[in-house]
Amino acid sequence: MSLLRIEGLNLAIHDYPILHDVSLTVAPGQIVGVIGESGSGKSMTAMAVMQLLPEGAGATGRVMLDGQDVLRLSEADLCGMRGRVMGMVFQEPMTALNPIQTIGDQVAETILVHERVSRAEARERARDALTRVELPEDRFPLTRYPHELSGGQRQRVVIAMAIALRPKLLIADEPTTALDVTTQAQILKLLKRLVQEDGMGLLMISHDLAVVADMADHLVIMRHGRVVESGPSPDLFHRMQHPYSKALLAASTHQPDRAAEPRDTPLLEVRGVIRDYATARKGIWGKPGSFRAVDDVSFSIRRGESLGLVGESGCGKSTLTRAILGLEEVQAGSILLDGQPVFTGHKPNRAVRRRMQVVFQDPYGSFNPRHRVERLVTEPFHLLDRPPQGAARDAAIAEALDSVGLTADDRHKYIHEFSGGQRQRIAIARALIIKPDLIILDEAVSALDVSIRAQILDLLADLGDRLGLTYLFISHDLSVVRQVTDRVLVMQAGKIVEQGETAAIFDAPAHPYTKQLLSATPRLPDRIDA
Amino acid sequence: MRAGGLMRAALTNRSLVIGLALSLVFVGAALISFAWVPQDVTVLDIANKMKTPSAAHPLGTDHFGRDILSMIMVGARTSIAVAVVAVVIGMGLGVPLGLAAAARRGSLLDEVIMRGNDLVFAFPSLLIAIMITAVFGPSALNAIIAIGIFNIPVFARLTRGAALSLWTRDYVLAARVAGKGAVRISLEHILPNVTNLLIVQGTIQFSLGILAEAALSYVGLGAQPPIPSWGRMLADSQTMISFAPHMAIFPGMAILLTVLGLNLMGDGLRDLFDPRIRRDRR
Numbered sequence: 105m106s107l108l109r110i111e112g113l114n115l116a117i118h119d120y121p122i123l124h125d126v127s128l129t130v131a132p133g134q135i136v137g138v139i140g141e142s143g144s145g146k147s148m149t150a151m152a153v154m155q156l157l158p159e160g161a162g163a164t165g166r167v168m169l170d171g172q173d174v175l176r177l178s179e180a181d182l183c184g185m186r187g188r189v190m191g192m193v194f195q196e197p198m199t200a201l202n203p204i205q206t207i208g209d210q211v212a213e214t215i216l217v218h219e220r221v222s223r224a225e226a227r228e229r230a231r232d233a234l235t236r237v238e239l240p241e242d243r244f245p246l247t248r249y250p251h252e253l254s255g256g257q258r259q260r261v262v263i264a265m266a267i268a269l270r271p272k273l274l275i276a277d278e279p280t281t282a283l284d285v286t287t288q289a290q291i292l293k294l295l296k297r298l299v300q301e302d303g304m305g306l307l308m309i310s311h312d313l314a315v316v317a318d319m320a321d322h323l324v325i326m327r328h329g330r331v332v333e334s335g336p337s338p339d340l341f342h343r344m345q346h347p348y349s350k351a352l353l354a355a356s357t358h359q360p361d362r363a364a365e366p367r368d369t370p371l372l373e374v375r376g377v378i379r380d381y382a383t384a385r386k387g388i389w390g391k392p393g394s395f396r397a398v399d400d401v402s403f404s405i406r407r408g409e410s411l412g413l414v415g416e417s418g419c420g421k422s423t424l425t426r427a428i429l430g431l432e433e434v435q436a437g438s439i440l441l442d443g444q445p446v447f448t449g450h451k452p453n454r455a456v457r458r459r460m461q462v463v464f465q466d467p468y469g470s471f472n473p474r475h476r477v478e479r480l481v482t483e484p485f486h487l488l489d490r491p492p493q494g495a496a497r498d499a500a501i502a503e504a505l506d507s508v509g510l511t512a513d514d515r516h517k518y519i520h521e522f523s524g525g526q527r528q529r530i531a532i533a534r535a536l537i538i539k540p541d542l543i544i545l546d547e548a549v550s551a552l553d554v555s556i557r558a559q560i561l562d563l564l565a566d567l568g569d570r571l572g573l574t575y576l577f578i579s580h581d582l583s584v585v586r587q588v589t590d591r592v593l594v595m596q597a598g599k600i601v602e603q604g605e606t607a608a609i610f611d612a613p614a615h616p617y618t619k620q621l622l623s624a625t626p627r628l629p630d631r632i633d634a
Numbered sequence: 635m636r637a638g639g640l641m642r643a644a645l646t647n648r649s650l651v652i653g654l655a656l657s658l659v660f661v662g663a664a665l666i667s668f669a670w671v672p673q674d675v676t677v678l679d680i681a682n683k684m685k686t687p688s689a690a691h692p693l694g695t696d697h698f699g700r701d702i703l704s705m706i707m708v709g710a711r712t713s714i715a716v717a718v719v720a721v722v723i724g725m726g727l728g729v730p731l732g733l734a735a736a737a738r739r740g741s742l743l744d745e746v747i748m749r750g751n752d753l754v755f756a757f758p759s760l761l762i763a764i765m766i767t768a769v770f771g772p773s774a775l776n777a778i779i780a781i782g783i784f785n786i787p788v789f790a791r792l793t794r795g796a797a798l799s800l801w802t803r804d805y806v807l808a809a810r811v812a813g814k815g816a817v818r819i820s821l822e823h824i825l826p827n828v829t830n831l832l833i834v835q836g837t838i839q840f841s842l843g844i845l846a847e848a849a850l851s852y853v854g855l856g857a858q859p860p861i862p863s864w865g866r867m868l869a870d871s872q873t874m875i876s877f878a879p880h881m882a883i884f885p886g887m888a889i890l891l892t893v894l895g896l897n898l899m900g901d902g903l904r905d906l907f908d909p910r911i912r913r914d915r916r
Binding site for chain 2: 429431452454457458461462464465466469470471472473474483484485486487531534
C-alpha cells in the first residue's frame with residue numbers, strides 16, 4: 105500500500121493554472137525523485153502535499169497521505185500532521201533555522217508542539233534526533249547556535265527537525281542545492297540511511313538529474329506543471345520515451361563544440377599572489393588579526409584558452425577573481441595581462457581593465473533594475489578614453505545584443521522583462537561590448553536551468569571561436585568545467601593544489617582533495633543510446 | 635505599461651488616497667490663503683471676540699476677535715513652509731552624508747559621519763531649538779534650522795543602511811569592473827534605488843516637522859506674532875479652554891489631521907513601492 109498517492113492534482117493560483125493532472129505515488133521506504141526546471145511545478149506539488157500553498161490557491165484532485173485526503177482536512181488537522189506525519193527539508197539551511205535559538209531548542213520545539221511531553225524529555229529526544237543526523241552531543245552540544253555550524257551541519261539540523269517525530273513522509277525540496285559537492289554527497293548519504301532505518305517515504309525534489317539519479321528508486325519528470333514521464337530508476341534513463349526527458353538528459357551532459365585551439369602565448373600571468381584580510385580585533389585595544397584568503401597562487405592562461413578554476417565555497421576563488429579584475433590590491437605577487445600589471449601605484453590600470461570583463465552568477469542581481477538595457481550594456485564604455493557616440497554607439501549596442509542572440513530592439517526594455525537565461529545573455533553582451541580579450545565567468549551558468557545552461561555554454565563556445573576570447577571559468581560544478589575547459593586548476597584553502605589538462609585531471613586525479621571532489625560529484629548513469 | 639500599473643495600484647491603495655486627500659486639503663488651504671481669506675488675520679475685532687462657530691465665522695473667533703478659519707489657513711503656510719524646508723535641509727545634507735559613509739564603509743570618514751549622527755541624536759531636540767533661539771532670537775527661520783538639523787541624521791542613517799546592502803549587489807560590482815568610482819556609482823546605482831525609501835521617510839519627517847513647529851510655537855520659540863501659527867493658537871487658547879473650547883479644538887484638529895494624512899500617505903507610499911506587497915511588478 106502506498107504512503108502518498110497524488111491523483112489528478114490540479115492547482116490554480118488566482119485562476120492561473122499551475123499544475124495539471126499530476127499523479128504520483130510514494131511507498132514506505134521508497135525514494136521518489138521529482139525533476140524539473142524552474143516553473144515546472146515541482147515545488148508546488150510538494151507544497152500541495154504539505155498544504156502550505158500561497159494565498160489564492162485552489163487545488164482539486166486527491167492527495168491521499170496515510171489514508172487521508174489532505175485537500176479535505178481542516179487547518180487544525182493539518183497542523184497536527186505537519187511535522188508528525190510529514191516532515192520537510194528546505195533548500196536554504198541559512199534561513200530555515202532561527203538564528204537566535206540553540207539547535208537543541210529548535211529540534212525540541214517540533215516535539216513539544218506535537219506531543220505532551222516534558223521539556224526534559226523533549227530535549228532527550230532532540231538529542232537522539234541530532235545523533236541520528238550525525239551531530240553527536242559530545243562534538244555538537246545542544247547549546248550551539250546555527251551560526252556556529254557550517255552549511256552542511258545546519259542542513260543536518262534542519263533534517264533532525266524534520267525527522268524528530270519519525271514522520272512517515274519526508275519531503276526534501278532541493279536539499280543540497282546550496283551546498284558544496286562533498287557536503288552534498290554526505291547529506292545525500294544521510295538521507296538515504298534515514299529512509300532505510302525508518303522506512304519512511306522520501307519525496308525528493310531537484311533540478312539536478314545526476315543528484316536524483318543516484319538516490320531515487322523512482323523518477324518523475326515534470327514540465328509546465330505536468331508529469332511528462334515517470335518510471336523506476338535507473339531503468340528510466342535507458343528507456344526514456346518523451347522528447348522532453350531526452351532533451352533534459354542531453355542538456356545535462358551537453359558538450360559544446362569548440363574549434364579554436366589555444367595559442368602558446370600567455371595572456372594572463374598570475375605569480376605568487378597573496379591576499380590577506382583583516383579580521384576582527386581581539387579586545388578593544390588588540391591588533392586586528394589577519395586571514396590569508398589567497399596563498400601564493402601562480403598560474404597562467406594562454407591566449408584563446410578556456411581555463412577552469414574549481415573549488416568549494418570559501419576556498420578563495422572569489423577573492424582571486426577580484427584581484428585579477430583589479431578591484432582589490434594584493435599583498436604580494438603580480439598579476440599581468442599581456443605583460444602589463446593590473447595594479448600600478450595602488451591604482452587599477454585602466455589600460456588593462458578595459459581588456460577584461462566579467463559575467464556573474466546571479467542573473468537577477470547583476471543589473472540595476474532602474475536602467476534600460478542600452479544603458480546597462482554600455483556601462484563598460486566608461487573604461488574607454490573616447491567612448492563611441494551616436495551612430496557608432498547604436499551600432500555597438502546592436503552588435504553586442506545580436507552576438508548573444510537578442511535583437512537590437514531589446515535595447516529599450518527594462519531588465520525585468522527578460523527571463524533568467526536572457527538576462528545572462530545580456531550580461532555577456534555587457535562583457536563583450538568593449539571587445540575584451542579575457543572574460544571571467546564567475547559561476548556564470550550555475551543558476552540556470554540545464555537546457556538554458558546548455559544554450560549559454562554553446563553561445564560562449566561560439567563567441568570564443570569567433571572572437572578569439574580567452575575564458576577563466578570559475579565554478580563549483582565539476583561536470584560543467586569538464587565539458588568546457590582545456591585546463592583546470594583545483595583550489596583548496598587559498599592554494600592551488602593541482603593543475604593540468606582537464607581530461608587528464610578528471611581521468612587521473614593526483615591530489616587527494618581532487619579525488620575527493622570527483623568522487624563526491626553525482627554522476628548520471630551511463631547512457632545506452634537507443 | 636509600467637506607469638499605468640503604478641497608477642492603478644496607487645488609486646486602489648486606501649491609505650494613500652485618504653492620506654493624500656487630507657494633505658491636499660491643507661496644502662490647498664495654504665495656497666488659497668495667499669489669494670483670499672475669509673477675514674484679514676491682522677485686523678482685531680474685539681467686539682466679536684471668542685464667538686462660537688456661526689455663519690459669519692464658520693470656526694468661531696479667538697480672544698482678539700480674529701476669524702479662526704482664516705488663522706488656520708494662514709497658519710498652514712507657516713507649518714508647511716517650516717516642515718518642507720526642514721525636510722529639504724535634512725535630505726540635502728543627510729543623503730550625501732549617508733551615501734559617502736556607505737561608499738567608504740568602515741573607514742574613518744564613515745566613523746566620523748556616523749558618530750556625528752549619534753551626537754545629534756543624543757541631544758534632546760527641543761533643548762537645541764531653545765539654544766538656537768536663545769542665541770539668534772525666536773523666529774520661524776530659526777525653527778526651520780533647528781528642525782532641519784535633527785532631520786540630517788535620520789536621512790543619513792536611512793541612506794547608509796539601504797546603501798550598504800546595495801553595495802554588495804552584483805551590478806555595483808559590474809560598475810566597479812567598468813572602472814566607475816565611488817561617486818559615480820553612488821549617483822547612478824545607489825541613489826536611484828534608495829529614492830523610494832527616501833520619499834516614504836520624507837513624508838514621515840514632514841509630519842514630524844509640523845508637530846515640531848507646533849511644539850516650538852507653543853512654547854513661543856517659533857513664528858512670532860502677528861504671523862499665525864497652529865502651535866501658538868493652541869497656546870493662546872490654553873487659559874480659555876473651559877469657556878471657549880473651539881479655540882483649542884480647531885487648531886488641534888488641523889495639526890492632528892495633517893499629521894494623520896501625511897502618515898497615511900507615507901504608509902501608502904511604502905506599500906506602493908514594496909514589491910512584496912504590490913505583486914504586479916514583474
